[in-house]
Amino acid sequence: MTLIDGSCLCGEVTFAVEDKFDEFHLCHCQQCQKASGTAHVAHLFTQADNFQWLTGAQHVQRYDVPDRAISNAYCGNCGSPVPYLSLASGKLVVPAGALNTASVTMPQDHIFYAEKAAWYETGVKAVKEDGFPS
Ligand SMILES: [Zn+2]
Numbered sequence: 001m002t003l004i005d006g007s008c009l010c011g012e013v014t015f016a017v018e019d020k021f022d023e024f025h026l027c028h029c030q031q032c033q034k035a036s037g038t039a040h041v042a043h044l045f046t047q048a049d050n051f052q053w054l055t056g057a058q059h060v061q062r063y064d065v066p067d068r069a070i071s072n073a074y075c076g077n078c079g080s081p082v083p084y085l086s087l088a089s090g091k092l093v094v095p096a097g098a099l100n101t102a103s104v105t106m107p108q109d110h111i112f113y114a115e116k117a118a119w120y121e122t123g124v125k126a127v128k129e130d131g132f133p134s
């Protein structure tokens with residue numbers, strides 16, 4: 001088994017998870033757009049006991065959206081998304097961008113695609129620059 005570690009932007013919150021994920025969804029729902037500030041979240045799902053905080057667990061805060069089984073967890077110091085336990089599924093949700101090494105699990109689908117940002121598909125096809133635009 002391969003252990004992957006991850007962290008928030010400021011590095012206060014760190015965690016480790018075994019690279020054994022059941023699902024990997026890109027969710028375009030309006031709540032995930034708000035929570036991420038961008039077109040979609042990229043969430044890996046694993047069993048709750050397949051995960052441990054290494055540092056900074058006391059900085060983790062979460063918000064549970066009323067009336068919809070959606071949550072957002074983030075580092076209270078830098079605001080970056082961090083893993084959380086899904087109230088709906090009981091599974092551990094890991095934001096893919098928080099991992100320091102990519103999982104072998106690849107995205108399986110785009111969900112809630114009917115709610116996608118109006119600029120998403122154009123954005124995917126836009127010019128690719130390796131850094132700032134030249
Ligand atoms: Zn942080």
Ligand SMILES: [Zn+2]
Nearest residue numbers: 027028029032
């Ligand atoms: Zn969503």
